[in-house]
Structure formats: C-alpha cells, structure tokens
Amino acid sequence: MDYVPHSQIPGHKSRQTGAVSLKGIKKQFNFKDRELKVLSEFSLDVQPGEFVSIVGPSGCGKSTLLRLIAGLDDTYDGTITLDGQRVAGTSLERGLVFQDHRLFPWMTLEDNIGLALTNRNIPKDAKAKLVADHIALVGLKGFEKAFPHQLSGGMAQRAAIARSLVNEPKVLLLDEPFGALDALTRVHLQTELQRIWLAQGSTMIMITHDVEEALYLGDRVVVMQANPGRITHTVDVNLPHPRDRASPVLHKLKDEILAELTHVPEPSNPVVRLIKGDDQ
Amino acid sequence: MKPDHLNLPPRLRGGRTAKRWEGQTLPASAPSVADKPRHLPRKQGRRISWKPILSIGSPLLLLIVWQAVTAFKLFPPEVLVSPTAVIAAFGEVITTGELQRHLSESLTRLAGGFTIGASLGLLFGLALALSKTVERLFGPTFQALRQVPVLAFIPMLILLLGIDEVFKIVIIAKAAFFPVALAAYDSVKGVPKSYFEVSSLYRAPWWVLISKILIPATVPNILAGVRLSLTRAWLVLVAAELIVADSGLGQMMEMGRQMFRLDIVMVGVIVAGVIGFALDRLFQLLQAHALRWKTA
Numbered sequence: 001m002d003y004v005p006h007s008q009i010p011g012h013k014s015r016q017t018g019a020v021s022l023k024g025i026k027k028q029f030n031f032k033d034r035e036l037k038v039l040s041e042f043s044l045d046v047q048p049g050e051f052v053s054i055v056g057p058s059g060c061g062k063s064t065l066l067r068l069i070a071g072l073d074d075t076y077d078g079t080i081t082l083d084g085q086r087v088a089g090t091s092l093e094r095g096l097v098f099q100d101h102r103l104f105p106w107m108t109l110e111d112n113i114g115l116a117l118t119n120r121n122i123p124k125d126a127k128a129k130l131v132a133d134h135i136a137l138v139g140l141k142g143f144e145k146a147f148p149h150q151l152s153g154g155m156a157q158r159a160a161i162a163r164s165l166v167n168e169p170k171v172l173l174l175d176e177p178f179g180a181l182d183a184l185t186r187v188h189l190q191t192e193l194q195r196i197w198l199a200q201g202s203t204m205i206m207i208t209h210d211v212e213e214a215l216y217l218g219d220r221v222v223v224m225q226a227n228p229g230r231i232t233h234t235v236d237v238n239l240p241h242p243r244d245r246a247s248p249v250l251h252k253l254k255d256e257i258l259a260e261l262t263h264v265p266e267p268s269n270p271v272v273r274l275i276k277g278d279d280q
Numbered sequence: 281m282k283p284d285h286l287n288l289p290p291r292l293r294g295g296r297t298a299k300r301w302e303g304q305t306l307p308a309s310a311p312s313v314a315d316k317p318r319h320l321p322r323k324q325g326r327r328i329s330w331k332p333i334l335s336i337g338s339p340l341l342l343l344i345v346w347q348a349v350t351a352f353k354l355f356p357p358e359v360l361v362s363p364t365a366v367i368a369a370f371g372e373v374i375t376t377g378e379l380q381r382h383l384s385e386s387l388t389r390l391a392g393g394f395t396i397g398a399s400l401g402l403l404f405g406l407a408l409a410l411s412k413t414v415e416r417l418f419g420p421t422f423q424a425l426r427q428v429p430v431l432a433f434i435p436m437l438i439l440l441l442g443i444d445e446v447f448k449i450v451i452i453a454k455a456a457f458f459p460v461a462l463a464a465y466d467s468v469k470g471v472p473k474s475y476f477e478v479s480s481l482y483r484a485p486w487w488v489l490i491s492k493i494l495i496p497a498t499v500p501n502i503l504a505g506v507r508l509s510l511t512r513a514w515l516v517l518v519a520a521e522l523i524v525a526d527s528g529l530g531q532m533m534e535m536g537r538q539m540f541r542l543d544i545v546m547v548g549v550i551v552a553g554v555i556g557f558a559l560d561r562l563f564q565l566l567q568a569h570a571l572r573w574k575t576a
Contacts, residue, residue: 070481072477072480072481090480090481090482090483091483092482092483095481096481098474100474102474102477102478104475104478104492104493104496104497105573105574106496106497106573107492107496107573115478115482115484115488115492116482117482118482118484118485118488118492119482119483119484119485147573149574163482167482
C-alpha cells in the first residue's frame with residue numbers, strides 16, 4: 001500500500017504550524033535522598049500535523065514527558081520548542097487531555113468547555129459558537145446542559161477532548177486518553193479521534209499502553225524503555241488515514257513492537273552481570 | 281436513615297447513566313445511552329408514608345410520658361410542671377410580650393456575634409490554608425485554642441469585659457469562629473491539585489480560578505462549618521445569658537428559675553430547642569442549594 005501523507009487527504013486542513021522539537025531532555029525526581037532519573041537525553045522531532053504515538057512500560061517517563069511539553073513542570077534540562085519558540089509555562093497553543101476527564105462536577109458540559117476560553121479576548125457570541133462547534137465536533141450535541149456525572153465515561157472523555165481543542169491548539173497532547181474506558185468504547189473513541197484529527201489537523205502526541213491503538217492512530221510510533229526513560233525504537237506507519245484495523249501491516253508491526261517491549265534486555269547492572277559471569 | 285435522594289422521582293435522581301433530555305433526540309453519532317427515561321415500579325408511592333409520622337413520634341411520646349408523670353404526681357408540681365401549665369405559661373409570656381422581647385434580644389446578639397465570628401473565621405481559615413507563613417505563625421496556637429471550651433473563657437472575659445453587650449458578642453464570636461476557620465482551612469487544603477492544573481492549562485485568570493473553581497469546590501464544606509458554628513453559637517449564647525445578662529432567652533429562664541416559675545423555664549427550654557432546630561434546618565437548605573448540581 002502506498003503512503004499518502006495525511007495532508008493530502010481531502011478534508012484534512014494541512015498545517016504549517018505545530019512542529020514540536022525536544023532536544024536532550026533530562027528530568028529527575030528527588031525521592032528522599034535518592035535521585036530518580038526519569039528521562040535521559042530524550043530527543044524527538046514532531047512534524048506539523050503529525051500524529052505521534054508513544055508506547056512504553058509503566059514508569060518510563062511518558063506522562064512526565066507530556067507534562068513537560070504542556071508546561072505544567074518547568075524543572076528539566078534540555079530544550080522543548082514549538083515552531084522554534086522555546087516552551088515556557090502553559091499556553092493555549094498546547095492542549096492536554098488527561099486519562100481522567102477532569103471536568104468540573106459543578107459545571108455543565110458547555111460551561112466546562114467555556115472555561116477553557118476565559119483567557120481569550122473574543123466576544124461572548126464567538127465564544128458560544130466555538131463551544132457549540134466543538135461539542136458538535138465530538139458528537140455530544142444535545143448534552144450541552146448535562147453535568148459530568150450524567151455522562152458515561154466515554155462521553156465525559158469526548159467532552160474533555162472538546163475542551164482541549166476549543167482553543168484550536170497547535171499541538172494536542174493526549175495522556176492515555178482512553179486508558180480508563182472499556183474496550184468497546186475505546187475502539188469507538190479511537191475512530192472518533194482519528195476523524196477529529198483529520199478534521200482539525202493539529203499535531204498530536206499521544207501516550208498509550210495499547211500498542212494496537214498506537215499503530216492504528218500514529219503516523220509514527222515511538223517505543224520507550226524505562227530506567228531511565230529513553231527512546232529505543234521508532235516505527236513509521238506508512239498507511240493512509242482513515243485506517244483499516246484489520247490491515248496486515250498493522251498486525252505485523254504490532255507483533256514487532258510487542259516482541260521488543262516484552263524482550264528482557266541484558267542487565268546493565270554490574271552486580272547482576274557479575275553473578276551471571278559475563279565479565280569473565 | 282435512607283439518603284433523601286432515594287425519594288426523588290427518577291428524573292431528578294443523579295446517576296452514572298446518561299438520560300435523554302426532554303424534547304431532544306440523540307445525535308446519530310452519540311454513544312449509546314438509555315433511550316427511555318427509566319421508570320421505577322411505583323408500588324411504594326401508593327401506600328401511606330409513615331416517615332412524617334415517625335418523625336413527630338418521639339416528641340409526641342416525650343409529651344405523653346411527661347403528662348403521665350405529672351398526672352400521677354411522681355414529682356412535686358413545683359419541681360416538674362405539667363405540659364398544660366407550660367402551654368399556659370407560653371400564652372402568658374406571649375401576651376405580655378416578654379418572650380418576643382427576650383427572643384429578639386437573643387437573636388440580635390446571635391446575628392452580631394455570629395457574623396463577626398464567622399467572617400473572621402472564614403478569613404483566618406483561608407489565610408491559614410493559603411499562606412505558609414500564617415500557618416507557621418498561628419497554626420499551633422489555633423489548634424490548641426480551639427480545644428478549649430468556650431465556657432472556660434467566661435470568668436476571664438467577665439473580668440476583662442464586664443458583663444455588658446461586648447462580652448456576649450465576644451463569647452458568641454469565639455464560638456462561631458473556630459468551626460468556620462477549621463472548615464475553610466480543611467476545604468481549601470483539600471482542593472485537588474488537578475483543579476489547579478486544569479486552570480493553569482487554560483490560563484484561566486485568577487478571578488476565574490477563585491470564582492468558578494475554588495469557591496464551588498470549597499463552599500459546600502465551608503457551609504457545613506458555618507452550619508455547625510451557627511448552632512454552636514446559639515448554644516453558647518443561651519448558656520452565657522443564663523450566667524450573666526439582663527435580657528435574652530437565657531435571662532428569661534434564669535429569672536423564671538429564681539422566682540420558682542419552672543413553667544417559664546420550660547418555655548425557654550422548648551423555644552431554645554426549636555430555634556436551634558430551625559437555624560440548623562435553614563442552613564441545611566442553603567447547603568442543598570449550593571450542591572444542587574449533584575441532584576440535577
């Protein structure tokens with residue numbers, strides 16, 4: 001099958017903005033008196049409008065990475081740039097969807113989405129239109145006045161996606177967005193996210209545990225390993241969007257990535273190496 | 281006791297499942313949700329509800345026992361007056377205007393002391409929660425002082441302030457201060473970090489953070505503290521008036537006791553209870569109003 005860049009797919013708004021560049025990111029947490037290296041020399045370049053999936057085991061620093069790009073945490077070494085501009089603090093140009101929907105329980109759906117627009121200096125009716133458009137985009141029309149507790153998990157997560165897109169960010173960061181949903185809803189929302197991405201065209205960086213999900217959505221899948229978090233492998237998925245889940249290419253790539261993720265690497269710990277007798 | 285929300289009609293009951301909104305149909309792309317509003321079997325609705333009868337049962341029983349004890353003269357009538365005598369005394373203090381005068385004195389005092397104490401408590405609690413310096417400076421003192429019963433301060437306060445109005449206001453304000461301060465401190469400390477993160481992601485201005493996020497997140501718990509402080513202020517007020525006052529409900533009872541009018545003392549006891557109950561209920565309604573999104 002020939003690779004068709006998504007920017008050539010009809011209906012996809014091609015973008016010139018939204019290039020994310022990470023260079024030599026180092027991040028550590030100080031846990032009591034021990035230093036815990038979370039990320040070590042992490043570098044990655046994401047093209048405008050590209051969908052990059054990041055998979056890796058728990059504790060490999062995936063979520064930390066997204067928090068750094070989002071600007072929720074500024075204590076790291078290295079540089080993160082968006083379209084050449086160094087990232088500092090949070091910005092409406094960078095959206096973030098968490099694993100939990102994080103809607104405020106006392107606000108209706110439209111108020112929750114409207115909250116994301118409080119820092120925008122645009123007229124009230126323009127705001128209302130943006131909110132309505134994005135509610136329609138995620139297929140929640142008719143639920144504007146619903147409170148989060150009246151929505152199912154999948155619907156609440158759609159609402160969270162609408163909220164993160166309402167400012168039309170250059171890049172949308174997704175931190176295991178469907179991790180807490182049941183399998184059926186997850187498959188449904190993956191298809192929806194693909195549709196939304198094709199319609200919206202912003203750069204997407206998605207963290208996931210689910211290799212199938214990573215391959216189905218990503219133009220590129222970045223495989224990470226833990227201790228310290230680093231990239232071990234990058235897989236280009238040269239398939240046009242929207243994709244067919246049953247594609248043999250996806251299945252072959254999935255087997256490859258799973259094999260790598262479940263492979264036990266040679267211990268780098270000298271003590272273990274000594275026990276195994278490798279040094280002799 | 282069953283939670284109240286179980287008695288609501290299905291449409292008003294909050295639940296995990298989404299409901300169809302009246303007059304609107306679901307968009308084709310929406311995830312599957314229940315199509316029909318759910319109807320519960322309405323069997324129980326037809327039967328006579330015993331709940332209101334149960335709740336007036338205990339005061340009624342108390343009244344019957346009281347009447348019986350006095351009718352059989354188990355205690356001398358000067359010591360334990362009969363309910364009928366109390367009803368008569370009620371009529372007496374109302375017609376002379378004595379009850380209204382004392383009650384309005386008490387309620388004015390309560391309003392003044394409570395407003396001062398609760399406002400200061402709110403401000404102090406917020407400052408304690410938001411500033412590390414304030415917490416270091418006043419935290420331990422606050423935690424220790426709130427363990428001391430209000431009544432223990434009365435002798436000292438009488439010496440310092442005399443027995444005038446100021447003394448009573450201070451006593452009530454002290455009683456109202458601590459529950460509100462504690463509730464404000466706890467609820468601000470308890471605001472999840474994720475709320476601040478979401479607010480920061482969307483670069484919400486500080487007044488939006490306060491008005492749309494922090495206030496709705498903390499008000500329910502602060503109101504619970506205010507409710508506790510109001511009823512506590514009322515208890516302390518009546519007690520303080522019993523000890524030193526020239527007017528007020530407690531003073532009316534004290535005068536009754538000195539003149540062996542135990543029927544008037546009983547009137548005071550009943551009025552104090554009913555007023556306390558009413559104040560508490562009023563706040564309960566206010567709390568329910570602040571949390572109405574839960575049952576929407």
